[in-house]
Amino acid sequence: MAFCMILLILYGFSGVFFEPASAKVISGVLSSRQARFYGGQFITKFCFHGEGMFKYTLNASSTGRLYFYIEEKWLNLMTINTCKEKLAMAQYTHQLTELSGEMKFEQWTDPYIWYIVYADDVSCDPSQKVHHDVQYTLELYNPDSKGNPQNHFSYDETGLLSFYELLGFLYFAGTVIYGQRLWQTIQKGGPMHLVIKFLTKALVYHGSAVCFTLIHLFRYSGDGIGFIWLPRFSIVLKGLAEFEMLSMMSRLCIGYTLSASHSSADPQIISKVNTGVVAVSIIKVIIEILSLNITGLLVQLVLAGGFSYIISKKIIDERSTLRREFYSKFMKGCLLWLLAAPFLALLILFLPAYLRYKISIWGLLTAQTASILWLYNLFLSRSLYWEVSSLSASTLPLRHDRNFGGKSYNSDKRPIGMHKSVSISR
Secondary structure, X not given: OHHHHHHHXXXXXXXXXXXXXXXXXXXXXXXXXXXXXXXXXXXXXXXXXXXXXXXXXXXXXXXXXXXXXEHHHHHHHXXXXXXXXXXXXXXXXXXXXXXXXXXEOOOEEEXXXXXXXXXOOOOOOOOOOOOOOEEEEEEEEEEOXXXXXXXXXXXXXXXXXXXXXXXXXXXXXXXXXXXXXXXXXXHHOOOOHHHHHHHHXXXXXXXXXXXXXXXXXXXXXXXXXXXXXXXXXXXXXXXXXXXXXXXXXXXXHOOOOOOOOOOOXXXXXXXXXXXXXXXXXXXXXXXXXXXXXXXXXXXXXHHHHHHHHHHHHHHHHOOOHHHHHHHHHHHHHHHHHHHHHXXXXXXXXXXXXXXXXXXXXXXXXXXXXXXXXXXXXXXXXXXXXXXXXXXXXXXXXXXXXXXXXXXXXXXXHOOOOOOOOOOOOO
């Protein structure tokens, strides 16, 4: 409960880090002071393709311009300190002479990501007095299927709505088909009770994040803004899914083994590990909110390395072939969850810039969903799991303490009832 409260607090503060530039119908203020301080005020970025177009409206006249930089030059721009040199590197400029206007781009054969910056006639001249702020609304469009510039999606976002619709449908169909059976499995308890609860919670949080993002994108496709609070809430839900998955992995690592019905670790160690899982989950949510991608990848690699080391030791120490196979499959399913983001981050380096974002989203969500389904198949199928279960009287991993309101599955510790013969005289 405390963990959920912390994530809700982070959700409230995350609004500070979500700028209007994340939308494609942007309202804000053109600041002459900010343009001077930074050598140009950053507005947003957008991947135009075909005959792209933008429209703008102002509440007052302006002496400024919009400057458009292709991504390759934008990266070089960070190394230039001179204001005039920065503005001179722009591929396109548009004078904001009217209170409203529009500009159509020529048709490109290849999509490019463009960075849009505002600057006025005094941005590079500190001796002049800055102008008053001007409120603006900027609308960015790509051509739709009919060639009309009415599509709010940047080209690096095309296909995301269809992907989320497909994934949302699969979650809905899976819930309808398997929901009741899964609930009955959880209600019955048994040796796999705890792990199924972990997986089910992770699946619910992950599926809810997908559904909320789908709602946002559907609205976004119509007005270019969407529901700004939904992406933040989806990050919180993904943080909860991450918490459930890490909790399941840590339980196995600290002693929930095939040879004991409860953890053999010191209770203080268990408490510290649980605290660590909460801390790591919160840190990962903060990292995603702040878009610290490299830091997040390093955290994932550390978690994957630590988990692999501990489980590999268990596999080496285990004598039973079936149990080793069980641990091996369990490790593969968990590593699919942990290593998906680092692998995709490496893969997209070899792709064009306009493909990187959507490929990373498609790959990550697919890998995480596949990881949960892999583990479900491992624990619900009557194959390897049950073969391992029948080897001895010992319980399986990730089960509650047998003294904690559950049934005992240790046949050598079950009480034997003595039957008495009772004769009834007539």
